[in-house]
Amino acid sequence: MSKILFSPVGGTDPISLQNQKDGALIHCCRKYHPDKIYLYLSKEMIELEEKDHRYTGCLKRLYKDLGEKMKCYLIHRPKLVDVHDFDFFYHDFIAELDKLMATMENDDILYLNVSSGTPAMKGALVGWATLTDANVVLLQVDTPEKSMNSHTSKPISYDSLDELWQSNLDNGKDATRCHEIKCPSLMILKYKEMIKELIRAYDYQGALRIILMHKKLQNKKYVDLIWYAKYRLEMDKTNMNTITAAYEREESFPITLPCKDKESRDLFEYALNLKVKSIRQEFADFYRGLSPLFTRLLILILKKNSEIGKTIVNNYLVVGKKGQYFWKKGVDNLIWESFFGEDSNAIPKKRLVWSDQIYKLIMIHCDETKCKEIRSDCTLLREVEKKVRNVAAHEVRGITKDYIEKQFGKDKSVSTEMIVKLVERLFSYTDIKIPSNAWRSYNAMNRTIIQYIK
Numbered sequence: 496m497s498k499i500l501f502s503p504v505g506g507t508d509p510i511s512l513q514n515q516k517d518g519a520l521i522h523c524c525r526k527y528h529p530d531k532i533y534l535y536l537s538k539e540m541i542e543l544e545e546k547d548h549r550y551t552g553c554l555k556r557l558y559k560d561l562g563e564k565m566k567c568y569l570i571h572r573p574k575l576v577d578v579h580d581f582d583f584f585y586h587d588f589i590a591e592l593d594k595l596m597a598t599m600e601n602d603d604i605l606y607l608n609v610s611s612g613t614p615a616m617k618g619a620l621v622g623w624a625t626l627t628d629a630n631v632v633l634l635q636v637d638t639p640e641k642s643m644n645s646h647t648s649k650p651i652s653y654d655s656l657d658e659l660w661q662s663n664l665d666n667g668k669d670a671t672r673c674h675e676i677k678c679p680s681l682m683i684l685k686y687k688e689m690i691k692e693l694i695r696a697y698d699y700q701g702a703l704r705i706i707l708m709h710k711k712l713q714n715k716k717y718v719d720l721i722w723y724a725k726y727r728l729e730m731d732k733t734n735m736n737t738i739t740a741a742y743e744r745e746e747s748f749p750i751t752l753p754c755k756d757k758e759s760r761d762l763f764e765y766a767l768n769l770k771v772k773s774i775r776q777e778f779a780d781f782y783r784g785l786s787p788l789f790t791r792l793l794i795l796i797l798k799k800n801s802e803i804g805k806t807i808v809n810n811y812l813v814v815g816k817k818g819q820y821f822w823k824k825g826v827d828n829l830i831w832e833s834f835f836g837e838d839s840n841a842i843p844k845k846r847l848v849w850s851d852q853i854y855k856l857i858m859i860h861c862d863e864t865k866c867k868e869i870r871s872d873c874t875l876l877r878e879v880e881k882k883v884r885n886v887a888a889h890e891v892r893g894i895t896k897d898y899i900e901k902q903f904g905k906d907k908s909v910s911t912e913m914i915v916k917l918v919e920r921l922f923s924y925t926d927i928k929i930p931s932n933a934w935r936s937y938n939a940m941n942r943t944i945i946q947y948i949k
Contacts, residue, residue, distance in 0.1 A: 496602040500529035500634075501595065503612025503620070504540040505578065509553035510663050511639075517665040517672075519610035519636040521553055524565075526670030527606055527634070532567045533595065535588075535612075537575040544569070547653035556660045560667075578612075584619035596629055601710065605629060609676070610636040625681045628709050633676040683711050687948050690721075694941050697771045699725035717947035723750060724940055730761075730768060749947075750940050753933035761818075762791055763927065766918055771937055773911045778894040781911065782883050786850055788918065789876055793853035794820060795925035800869060801860040812848060820848035850880060869924050872917055879914055 502520050509518050517525060524532065534550060544550050551567055558565045570591060577583070592605075599605065607624060609617045624631050653659060660666075686705055690712070693702040702721050706712045719738055726734040739748045754760035765788055772781040794812065797804035812820050824846070854877050861869060882902040883894070899911060922929055932939070 496604065497531060497600065498527055498529040498604050498606065499531045499533070499595070499599065500524065500527065500606045500608060501533045501535070501592065501620075502608035503535045503616040504544070504550055505537060505612050505616075509549050510659060514639045515662050515664050516639050517663065517670070519608060520550065521557055522636045522665065522670050522673050523606065523608050523610075523634050524554060524557055525561075525665065526673040528561060528563055529606060530565065532565060533570060533591075534567065535570045535591070535616075536572065537578050538573050539576075539578075541571055541573055547656070549653040549656070552653065552656045553660065556656070579615045581615040581618055584616050585622060588616075588619050588623055592623060592627075603630070604632060606632050606634050608634050608636075610634065621676075621678060624678055628680055628682040628686065628711060630710055631680075633678050635674050635676050637672040637674070639672065680711070683709070686712055691945050691948060694721065694724070694944055697728065697775060697937060697941070699728060714947070717944055720750060720944045720947060724937075724944060727752075727764070727940075728768060728771060730764060749943050753930050753936050754927070756927075759927045762788070763922070763929065763933070766922070767934070767936060769918070770915050770934070773915050776896070778896070778899065778911060782879075782894060785914075786880060789880065789921075790820065790848060790850040790853065792918075792921045792925065793850055793857060793873065793876075794848070795927065796869060796873070796921065797853055797857050797860070799926050800866050800924065801857070801862075803860045804856060807856060807860075822846040822848060851877065868920075872920055872924075875909075875917060876921070879909075879917075 500523060502523070504520070509521050510516070511518055516522075520534075523529075532554065536544060540550075551569075554565065554567055572587075575583075596605070607620045609620050611617075612620075621633065624633055686709060690702045690705055693699070693705070699721050703718075703725065706718055706721070719742060723735055723738045726732075726738070742748045752760055752764065754763045765784075769781055769784050769788065772778075772784070794808055798808040799805075811823050813823055815821055854873055857866075857873050858870065863870065883899055896911070900909070902909075919934055
């Protein structure tokens with residue numbers, strides 16, 4: 496990492512005649528020890544530097560005292576006489592600083608001395624700093640008296656530079672008058688607002704893409720939370736656990752998942768994942784993902800709302816390594832007949848459990864009176880599967896809002912939003928305990944992340 500200082504020259508001498516202490520340029524270097532120093536000189540300052548090397552001479556003596564090496568580069572503007580032209584400096588500084596930034600490594604720091612030069616020079620530097628997203632630090636140097644500099648008509652003679660330097664009262668002391676200005680970058684503020692909007696839109700990958708492009712945005716606290724949100728949406732439990740484990744060594748993790756029970760949590764997180772897809776209008780992915788969820792929910796509904804259904808689930812179903820349900824080989828023939836009649840050849844070879852099988856069992860074994868709403872919602876669910884989900888999963892075509900509405904003809908009440916509500920109701924027919932506001936869990940997580948983005 497290199498430290499680089501850019502400083503206009505003028506306004507103050509390298510050593511002040513009034514108090515025999517550092518001027519702003521020397522004091523900045525005394526505190527931060529920049530490896531490279533770029534001095535910007537107008538016509539008048541060029542003449543003074545060429546006359547007695549007051550600026551480069553004092554810098555060389557400072558670095559000799561510090562026992563360090565430095566490189567000093569002079570940016571000459573021999574035709575620059577009007578040193579109060581803000582417009583000129585703004586454009587000229589941008590050109591010079593852009594060239595300088597192109598030579599810097601990612602971890603280099605650029606310091607800008609805004610206590611030297613004319614007001615126009617200082618204003619141009621501050622203006623540029625607020626509009627860049629580069630790693631820039633503004634330096635302000637107080638006068639020894641903590642008041643405005645008083646000017647004298649008596650010039651300082653730098654003919655005996657060694658003697659003058661020896662009289663500098665700041666030598667061997669800490670640079671206590673140099674401060675960093677807390678000047679926010681408007682570009683960084685803009686990027687942060689963009690990140691917030693992407694988070695509100697559940698686009699965590701997009702937010703991370705902006706963050707990874709700009710070092711100033713890489714605050715570990717909220718970056719870790721955004722990575723966690725991204726992994727949550729991808730249902731990547733391994734990486735989620737890695738983040739929470741590292742975080743909890745220092746403090747409790749600020750994001751909590753609604754369901755504590757592992758099996759219930761996995762199913763509920765899958766449902767939340769689909770809800771986010773629906774909000775983002777990723778309709779094809781939303782509908783393709785419905786069948787695994789519906790199958791699991793129908794099994795739990797059958798188990799809770801029918802004693803025979805409970806027996807069927809407990810005695811004849813088995814869960815595979817990847818979470819799929821299979822029929823046991825010893826399943827009662829009467830159950831198969833519910834799906835396939837007497838045609839034993841229709842039994843699927845892999846014995847996978849399908850949602851339409853469990854739906855038929857619900858229609859047979861769940862009481863028509865007690866389970867009227869359940870039966871109605873399950874019937875609607877099967878209609879959604881047949882008319883939209885199967886098309887999304889097996890046909891090469893776009894799934895749009897208009898297409899979904901057309902599949903249900905005159906029934907305008909059927910929409911993706913309504914289907915999301917249907918999923919929420921299906922959970923209520925199971926034994927899964929869903930905390931209040933759990934269906935807005937992603938919004939709560941987003942608000943938590945945004946609170947950390949200052």
